[in-house]
Amino acid sequence: MEYKIIEDGNQIILKDMRNFNPKHIFECGQAFRWTLEDDSSYTTIAYGKVLNVKREDRDIVLSNTNLDDFNNIWYDYLDLARDYDEIKRELSKDEILKEAIKFGEGIRVLNQEPFETLISFIISANNQIPRIKRSIELIAKHYGEKIEGTDHYSFPTPETLSKAKAGDLKEICRVGFRGERIVETSKIIARGDLDLNKIFHLSRLEGKDLLMTLPGVGPKVSDCILLFAFKKADAFPVDVWVKRVMEHFYLKEETNVKLIGKYGAKLFGSLAGFAQQYLFYYARELGIGK
């Protein structure tokens, strides 16, 4: 580990932290509960806690936390055990990825909570980031628990969401036609008919088959959940942006998403998920194909 960890009051400071750019990490479409503050730091609610993250020169400052939470929660959540220099070195053998990495050099893939990730990406279907974020905040506010001493709310449990009315989700939380899918999926999880934690021990393809039995979870959403919550780094979610960037730089012709998914998985192998994040950020920054 090339950086140093320092505890200072309610802060944890990662000294000389490389491969960690908050904008790249929190605005690359993998997480929806990070908000940009006036001081250009980012705040999130996860694992029932509120965390603020700020880059200060060469350091990353995590505020409103302590060493215990850092070790038990944030170290894994922020994927701090992973060697991104090595990943970038490997992926840079590909000339296009080498360019993409220049844009999103500070990207990391977060390890998020399974149920929240599941519901969040059901909401993401045929949707836009600002609206996805708003719906998730509204769901937390109406169905989650207030976090003591703050104005923030945790994301609700499967049990709570399984008792929600699809109509309320639609009218109050603005999720539209995804309301039924959210309730039905929550019921399946709450009943224990599908044990999400089991997926940690499955291969990507086995996990994908299991997730796709849930209402609202198709090929793209399942890959996102596998990558962002279950550490399946070989998952290669193909959304419209990845489709555009792959067609533009690699395939040179219109190609259906299923084929692009196979192509990416084969080309990038066990690092496909990281490649996808760099390419996604690159495509959006450049507005490729728009």
Place this chain on the structure above:
DNA sequence: GGGCAGGTCTAAG
């Protein structure tokens, strides 16, 4: 006002 956005589901071919 019609079109479209970080897909999925359904009903057909």
Place this chain on the structure above:
DNA sequence: CTTAGACCTGCC
């Protein structure tokens, strides 16, 4: 097994 159409919503 591949492929159109519909689908909530909010902003252009």
